[in-house]
Amino acid sequence: MKVASLALALLTMVSCAWEAHLDVDKFITQSVTGLGSQTEAHSATWHLGEEEEWFVEQEAGLIRFTFADGTVAEGVVQIIGTFNPEDSTFLWAWDHSSVQEPLREHAKLAREFGVEHQLSGYTNRKVTCTEEDAWEFTAVAARLAEANGAYRGDAGGPWVYMTFGEINLSKQE
Template sequence: MRPELYIQQSLEGLRAQTASHNSTWHLGDADNWAADQETGRITFTFADGTIAEANMQIVGTYNTDNGTFLWGWDHPSVAEPLRKHAALAKQFGEENGLAQYTERMVECTEEQAWEFTAVAARLGEANGAYRGPAGTALVFMTFGEVKLSKP
């Protein structure tokens, strides 16, 4: 399969997953989110007290100041166990001659960062992806099966 087609299909798949999460547990409406690298979990907190939790991987961070994406597979702030999906994307880049997937830091748009994340999510068989703001950076993550609870 051509890499461009794989990337496009990955984006479409992620859009469908995101729409499903938005309609079932309101992913886009969370009041708060937190990523815990020690536990490898992402948590979403909602106004009604509902908590959504899932295992996560960090694909990379997008710097909104200079338009660069720093891959999670070689990111000084990403714990080793949380680099797996990013490493799968790097391997995809190596197999298909895509420099943007194999260079540690690349200049790109936020839309391209979503493409990287969609590919990583598909390769890692993730349940979805999330982009969380952290100062001037956006953290792009994949997540697994979501567990909902109410305290």
């Protein structure tokens, strides 16, 4: 009888662990899908992806997009990490010397998620991964932080992955 109870308990624990893993996978998939929908909405409304320039002012915590017609889109920013296409590595902002501390909060949420669910890709400072993985990390951070969207900007070699808040539009004179 004790053996049967122990076997049932072990089976239940394995089953629960498997379900938790499936929930994490579902959360990640939904995060990527949700970010895709957000990006489509931003593209349709204020033409994200068609900007002539982008700029992050770390001291102010702002990202600014400028467009050919003089439109400026600006919002608060968080940096999630950088992806280096030369060696296919992602360096998390939560421990990135080039990222000011106040801009690391969303990346820290992703790290906490990784710790909670034992996901080494989220808890190791630097990970070998694909660009798709870098977007996945960013999508999870965006969802955890309830960000308004995310952006990947070319920093002259590495790509910077960021989340942003509500966007304010204005026209330059």
